Amino acid sequence: MTIDKKHDGSSFFLTVSGRVDTLTAPELDKAIKEGLGTSSALVIDFSDLDYISSAGLRVLLAAQKVMNRQGTMTIRNVKPAVMDVFEVTGFSSILTIE
């Protein structure tokens, strides 16, 4: 998994590539927590993400709970296979997906 981080004003952009699984989810969690600060917008780009497991879903859920207090969280460019996981678990109604 690779993560590209970018700040633009009060927005924090993450581009995640590869796989988010039990092994790599802590790295994503750390990247979000360290980079988020007081950002009011978190945007995660999944255009190169091929796979996400429940470990990744837990990280997204934790991030969503934080952003519910301090701003917005958006997930973009989700591949069909990853979208299936969001839909089956009901996360498509919890997360904001564009």
Add this chain to the structure above:
Amino acid sequence: MGVELLQLRQDEIFLRKAFHRSLLPCILSILSGNINILVDGILVGQRIGTDGLSAISLCVPVYLILCVIGSFIVSGTAIQASKSIGRQDDAMGQALYSTSVWLCLIASAVVTIIGLASCRPLSVALCGDEAALVPLVYGYASVTIIGALPKILVYVPFWFLRMDGRASLVTWMMLVMGGGNAALDYIFLYPLDMGIEGAAWASVISTAIACTMGLAWLSGRQSGFHMCRTIIRRAEDWKAIAIDGSPSALNNLFQTLRLLAVNAMLMAAGGSSLVAAFTAVNCISAFSLAVTDGVPQAASPMLGIYSGERDNGSTILLVRREWRTGFFCSVAFSIAIIALSDVISSLYGLDASLYPAMAFLSLGMFPGLLCSILSVHYNISGHAWLANLIIFSRSFLMAGLSLFAALRLGLSPWLFLFSSEVLTVIIWLIASGIYHHVHPICTRFLLLDQSLEREGRVLNFSVSDSVEEICTTSERLSDFCSEIGIGMKDSMSLGLAVEEIMTLIAEVNGGTPVRFDVRMFSVHDVTGLRIRYGGLEFNPFSPDHDKDDEQYLGAELISRIAEHVLYQRTFGVNTVQVLL
């Protein structure tokens, strides 16, 4: 792709552990049975004399009928049940269990009624010219026939407890049967002075107690088998039971016929001294069965399940493990009996040295082990004809021919203990070679149908419980599935199943190492995974789990993605199957 695939490989760590767990109880079971026979003979011989021993020996056909019936019914139903479990058909497994119990009950009733009605003329026929032994034979045979029910029914817990992964309970049963028989023999023969009938009652009562214990364990909540109203009705199922039961029954039959034939030939060649020596050799040979029969017996429940799953990879690994473990045990046993040959000789009060006999018996253990492993494998894998051929050859035909030839040529009569096994191996090589030539889709020696493997749509591999290995395997499996033409969605689903199920199981086992054996298959429009694992008894998809608990989020994900998820506990290990 090739280099990465090499790392998705199955090893024997998981199945070796499961096999060895059931091996010691099987060996101890056979040993305790043989010690029981030894002690029985000593006590009867001491108290009643040689007439008592002769009477028991003449009653062997009565005992044989009960053994043949019990082993035929129960081995056939048990092997079919293990295959059904391998196909995830639990209902059929329960129906087969119920059928075996009912059949044993019915057969016992029929044998008891007919046997008691014809006991007198039967005893006369068994005694032949030895009319003086008729009262003793009648006394022993009549009690044995009355005890037909426990003697036939005891096969049920013997087979099904092992299949349930509780082989150690079978050992307890055998210890109670053996120890109880010896204790009751002493009480009935000495203080109560019941004569030959006392010896028979000791055997019947001790068997009844052991049988009751075994059935009580099978009826408990922990048991994977339960009586149900469904019994087998279809003709093809009955035929399958008969085919699968035939090797075990024929083995009992031919072993007894061999004993009678060998005794007769040795008596003619060397008189009672040679027969007496054979009695000692046969007793030690019976102990050697603890290895040559115990090893395949321990593997048989697992082989049945692998056969039902058409899991050739696991079958091959297990058969190889049987050979390696059995070889090691045979070496140890051989060293012991050769070293103790003179001690054995003096214990039986023999003048001649038993060294040649023990040496040939030892040499014969190795081809004998191979024959035994193969006959059990063929019986379970659908080649009962070859299992029966091996049994007929080693138990009767080649034993008789080898001994006849040795006596004719003036060679050591004990050579037959080795040559009969070697000749059987040669017969096996020829017969299996012919079959392989006619059916080239089957492997050369184990005759396993490789059609699924050749299509390239099954894959067996083993995984440890490290998160890194689980996640790496998940990724490689998804890649492999995509490359063999499984759709992207299913490929990812299989990778997810591996990761979610295994990480949850590793977490639940809290640091205790767990090993996984995985089979991925995509056959006839069915794609799925079978994951087998040790550790705690744990069903990741149990409805008792709190669905809102984040720990079970992954399992919930898989149960929603999959068409079916199934959990079983078989031979003491957990099995999960995910079908997409």
